[in-house]
Amino acid sequence: MVSQMAIKNREAFLDKLAATLGRERRIEGVERPEWSVTPQYEVFKDKTQDQLVEILAEHCRVIHTDFKRTDRKGLVSVLQETIDEFAGKSIIMSNDTRHEEYGINEFFKAAEDRLDVHVWNPALGKKNQEIAESADVGLVFSDVTLAESGTVTLFNHKDNGRSISLLPKTFIAIIPKSTLVARMTQAAAHIHNMQEQGEDVPSYVSFITGPSNSADIEMNLIVGVHGPVKATYIVVD
Amino acid sequence: MSVKIGEIPYKERIQNGIKDDFMRQAVSSAQGRFRNGRLTQAEALGNWEDWRQLGSEIRAHTMENLDFYLHQLSEQVARRGGNVFFAQTAEEANEYVKNIIKNKEAKKVVKAKSMVTEEIGLNNALEEAGAEVVESDLGEWILQLDEDPPSHIVTPALHKNKQQIRETFSKKKGYQGSDTPEELAAFAREQLRQDFLAADVGITGCNFAIAESGSITLVTNEGNAEMVTSLPDTVITVMGMERIVPTWEEMEVLVSLLTRAAVGQKLTSYITAITGAKGPEEVDGPEEFHLVVVDNGRSKILGTEFQSALHCIRCAACINACPVYRHIGGHAYNSIYPGPIGAVITPLLEGYDDHKELPYASTLCAACTEACPVKIPLHEHLVRHRQIIVEREKKAPMAEKLMMKGFEQWSSHPSLYNLSAKLAKPALGPWVKDEEIENGPGPLKEWTDVRNFSVPQGQSFRDWFKQRQKDGESNGNKES
Numbered sequence: 001m002v003s004q005m006a007i008k009n010r011e012a013f014l015d016k017l018a019a020t021l022g023r024e025r026r027i028e029g030v031e032r033p034e035w036s037v038t039p040q041y042e043v044f045k046d047k048t049q050d051q052l053v054e055i056l057a058e059h060c061r062v063i064h065t066d067f068k069r070t071d072r073k074g075l076v077s078v079l080q081e082t083i084d085e086f087a088g089k090s091i092i093m094s095n096d097t098r099h100e101e102y103g104i105n106e107f108f109k110a111a112e113d114r115l116d117v118h119v120w121n122p123a124l125g126k127k128n129q130e131i132a133e134s135a136d137v138g139l140v141f142s143d144v145t146l147a148e149s150g151t152v153t154l155f156n157h158k159d160n161g162r163s164i165s166l167l168p169k170t171f172i173a174i175i176p177k178s179t180l181v182a183r184m185t186q187a188a189a190h191i192h193n194m195q196e197q198g199e200d201v202p203s204y205v206s207f208i209t210g211p212s213n214s215a216d217i218e219m220n221l222i223v224g225v226h227g228p229v230k231a232t233y234i235v236v237d
Numbered sequence: 238m239s240v241k242i243g244e245i246p247y248k249e250r251i252q253n254g255i256k257d258d259f260m261r262q263a264v265s266s267a268q269g270r271f272r273n274g275r276l277t278q279a280e281a282l283g284n285w286e287d288w289r290q291l292g293s294e295i296r297a298h299t300m301e302n303l304d305f306y307l308h309q310l311s312e313q314v315a316r317r318g319g320n321v322f323f324a325q326t327a328e329e330a331n332e333y334v335k336n337i338i339k340n341k342e343a344k345k346v347v348k349a350k351s352m353v354t355e356e357i358g359l360n361n362a363l364e365e366a367g368a369e370v371v372e373s374d375l376g377e378w379i380l381q382l383d384e385d386p387p388s389h390i391v392t393p394a395l396h397k398n399k400q401q402i403r404e405t406f407s408k409k410k411g412y413q414g415s416d417t418p419e420e421l422a423a424f425a426r427e428q429l430r431q432d433f434l435a436a437d438v439g440i441t442g443c444n445f446a447i448a449e450s451g452s453i454t455l456v457t458n459e460g461n462a463e464m465v466t467s468l469p470d471t472v473i474t475v476m477g478m479e480r481i482v483p484t485w486e487e488m489e490v491l492v493s494l495l496t497r498a499a500v501g502q503k504l505t506s507y508i509t510a511i512t513g514a515k516g517p518e519e520v521d522g523p524e525e526f527h528l529v530v531v532d533n534g535r536s537k538i539l540g541t542e543f544q545s546a547l548h549c550i551r552c553a554a555c556i557n558a559c560p561v562y563r564h565i566g567g568h569a570y571n572s573i574y575p576g577p578i579g580a581v582i583t584p585l586l587e588g589y590d591d592h593k594e595l596p597y598a599s600t601l602c603a604a605c606t607e608a609c610p611v612k613i614p615l616h617e618h619l620v621r622h623r624q625i626i627v628e629r630e631k632k633a634p635m636a637e638k639l640m641m642k643g644f645e646q647w648s649s650h651p652s653l654y655n656l657s658a659k660l661a662k663p664a665l666g667p668w669v670k671d672e673e674i675e676n677g678p679g680p681l682k683e684w685t686d687v688r689n690f691s692v693p694q695g696q697s698f699r700d701w702f703k704q705r706q707k708d709g710e711s712n713g714n715k716e717s
């Protein structure tokens with residue numbers, strides 16, 4: 001049965017590779033060499049957190065993403081303003097303690113009559129996807145934010161479905177300033193360390209950079225293809 | 238099924254390419270934009286050469302230890318609830334996938350852009366198994382509706398204009414809107430949404446598999462690979478066995494090189510790493526995950542002087558840099574892998590017999606080698622191919638010498654190149670039998686065949702060819 005977890009045809013396949021490489025099979029003991037150059041660590045090496053915010057803001061223009069900056073107190077009004085810009089009536093978001101912490105739950109509760117808010121709930125199964133599919137806004141918290149490329153990194157899990165950032169028409173990412181790092185290098189190192197320490201990496205890690213787009217028709221950039229058509233980042237000091 | 242995409246002779250394919258004005262302009266402007274993007278990004282980084290060096294070291298180390306990393310990868314995928322199948326041949330890979338489709342009684346399969354499934358001809362197998370196959374990458378979807386092979390690795394529908402696309406949509410899908418790209422894309426979005434939601438199985442390619450954790454990295458702009466891996470209950474990833482890196486740290490470096498070299502973006506909109514089957518209580522993601530690792534001729538390259546061809550990360554920078562590609566377009570290569578890298582790997586994967594013209598589809602100007610983010614010495618490989626072809630075909634060394642000289646001269650004179658490029662179009666005419674193509678610069682003859690273009694001995698190519706034709710055979714050859 002194919003549905004059993006299995007590794008098939010491996011030994012003959014890999015034996016052949018070893019033979020073509022002219023040596024015995026290697027199953028253990030291979031270490032990565034020390035690379036002669038490591039330019040990835042040099043990028044924005046000495047930037048402060050605030051400078052990284054500036055770099056992010058600058059790059060948002062390139063990636064067709066609105067950039068906003070506020071503090072904890074201002075967050076809910078900036079959020080409201082953004083939802084209005086997207087003509088948002090229905091919202092889906094993860095089940096995340098940060099919503100409580102940042103006052104978002106409270107704000108949505110007060111707006112109950114205007115906004116239809118769904119919090120991701122594993123008990124509802126695929127129903128979550130349906131809700132996400134018809135939602136106007138997907139709201140997420142960035143886990144790691146890459147200044148250089150304007151990228152929001154999401155570690156998806158049972159309370160934070162990947163559909164939230166994918167299926168709704170628009171996408172809002174709340175970016176705590178503390179999540180900013182120079183570039184993908186730091187995020188990758190973090191996940192690598194996780195693995196080294198015997199922790200499972202999340203089954204789904206998304207690096208999202210602005211709204212979806214395509215240049216497949218006459219090389220014209222079209223913003224908004226399969227994923228969200230608009231995106232806003234809100235950096236919170 | 239194979240890398241090869243048609244039976245039309247090389248010569249004719251080139252002519253088709255040269256005749257299609259829209260295609261040539263599209264190719265040329267795409268090349269320019271991709272190339273500019275790459276150069277801007279390279280400049281912004283400042284130390285692009287260091288990045289390339291690092292990229293090449295990572296690829297070389299990984300290839301040297303490919304058995305080790307594939308072993309580790311498969312262990313990790315299995316540990317995370319996935320299945321791994323090692324396929325020596327295209328048939329084995331197709332058979333395995335077909336069985337999954339049959340067992341699931343899958344009706345609809347959505348795919349995200351994947352060169353390797355194209356290479357092994359997976360779609361036919363899926364259809365044989367009774368499933369409808371939907372390509373979800375916008376460019377590929379357009380081609381699928383039109384039953385047209387891709388012409389570029391990064392933007393496969395490069396050779397189609399928006400009027401043609403509109404027509405295709407209206408003929409095949411009842412589209413009634415205008416030919417503005419936004420409206421066309423919105424239509425595709427709406428149509429494909431239904432397919433994503435209804436699909437039983439999702440199939441993806443793989444940009445980089447990460448050995449340490451068993452993760453599969455996918456790089457897209459449209460978000461379709463995310464749909465394909467999030468919504469269906471069964472996901473199958475098909476990867477060429479060389480598409481692997483040791484850890485997340487190398488993945489990161491290669492993704493940075495890929496997106497910069499391919500489209501001049503720092504990162505594309507979506508870079509996604511999926512690991513095994515979904516966890517308990519997770520809603521999105523596959524219940525059942527399969528990884529199919531495909532050899533299909535690649536091991537013939539491993540351990541040879543061409544090994545570095547396996548370092549390719551499919552960024553298409555060499556294609557965008559290539560003056561010959563600009564002139565003839567992707568279809569002329571008759572391979573799903575076009576351009577300089579296609580000219581290097583297609584004969585390796587499939588043998589020289591059907592593809593021996595490809596190594597000649599180059600001016601050896603080395604623009605490809607210079608563009609390559611992982612420093613594959615592409616033009617050196619091409620030269621080596623030519624040597625091998627000459628040795629194998631036992632051709633007169635004199636002819637080869639003349640030919641090589643002619644190429645050098647031709648390619649080292651931009652004005653000659655331009656002139657021949659201009660003249661090539663009206664000069665088209667039916668070319669001779671295949672044997673003749675084997676005998677000389679054949680496919681490039683049109684370009685080199687400029688009246689006053691002479692090789693050092695004072696003999697023109699035209700005369701040289703005429704002479705050869707007289708010597709070589711009797712009928713059917715028409716000089717244009």
Ligand code: SF4
Pocket residue numbers: 498548549550551552553554555556578605608609610611612613615
């Ligand atoms: S050979 Fe180099 S430049 Fe060409 S597609 Fe591969 S990685 Fe890119």
